[in-house]
Amino acid sequence: MSLHLIIGDKRYSSWSMRPWLVLEMMGAPFTDQVIPLNQPDTRAAILQHSPTGKVPALKCEHGTIVDSLAICEYLAELFPKAPVWPRDLSARAQARSACAQMHSGFVSLRTHMPMDLRHDEALEVIPVEAQDDIERVIGLWDECRAAAVESGPFLFGKPSIADAFFAPVAVRLRTYRVQLPEHAAAYVETIYQWSAFKKWQQAGLEEG
Structure with a gap:
């Protein structure tokens, strides 16, 4: 299974950090691709991967998942044995x-x-x-x-x-x-x- 996460600069991108941490927490193999933010070509570069022109975006076998919370919920369903939500x-x-x-x-x-x-x-x-x-x-x-x-x-x-x-x-x-x-x-x-x-x-x- 291929999981490729499109993110902004790790120094600045709080939204990108969230699903990245969840993937690390799960121990799931994934790759990431940093697109520098606040550059003249940032939006055009992101639009090549994400229809919203925003990061993060997860490219996977089910298409492109956008929005940090949606990505995390998708990952929780994709790996149901990973305890990323409390069991209770x-x-x-x-x-x-x-x-x-x-x-x-x-x-x-x-x-x-x-x-x-x-x-x-x-x-x-x-x-x-x-x-x-x-x-x-x-x-x-x-x-x-x-x-x-x-x-x-x-x-x-x-x-x-x-x-x-x-x-x-x-x-x-x-x-x-x-x-x-x-x-x-x-x-x-x-x-x-x-x-x-x-x-x-x-x-x-x-x-x-």
């Missing part, structure tokens, strides 16, 4: 809810704190809307941990799609030096020590 029904429902909220919300956080793995400086002032997003993220992490039935440092104990979806948020919180409660800071550290994330981070930092 209630925990799984909360994991899906958290991912959907991340997928559709937190616009201010994304706008004022764009992902850049090399960034290392706090904002002079965090806008109120962005601070509200940060507090909601922390609350959402608490809700996930409360719903978890397995032990471990990730949102639902073991690594899941939920962690893949919040990994770019952890990057933002660390690289913009956001002061966090102890338990939230510990989760950010968990992401940074995750072997799948460390592979992405290393590749992103090595990009030109």
Whole structure:
């Protein structure tokens, strides 16, 4: 089975990171292709692979799957024995809810704190809307941990799609030096020590 993931720069592309981490988590063989973002020919280059002109896009035997959440759901069905969602029904429902909220919300956080793995400086002032997003993220992490039935440092104990979806948020919180409660800071550290994330981070930092 051939899985080829079209992504943007690993340094910047938070949406691309999510399905890439899930593929790493599954241990599924795949290839990736980086298309540099914010270049004059970026959209034309992506359109050769994705009808939306956006990344990520997964090319597979069932066609081209676009959108990070759709790709992750497809992979979960393609490899049903891979525990990328919590096994417990209630925990799984909360994991899906958290991912959907991340997928559709937190616009201010994304706008004022764009992902850049090399960034290392706090904002002079965090806008109120962005601070509200940060507090909601922390609350959402608490809700996930409360719903978890397995032990471990990730949102639902073991690594899941939920962690893949919040990994770019952890990057933002660390690289913009956001002061966090102890338990939230510990989760950010968990992401940074995750072997799948460390592979992405290393590749992103090595990009030109």
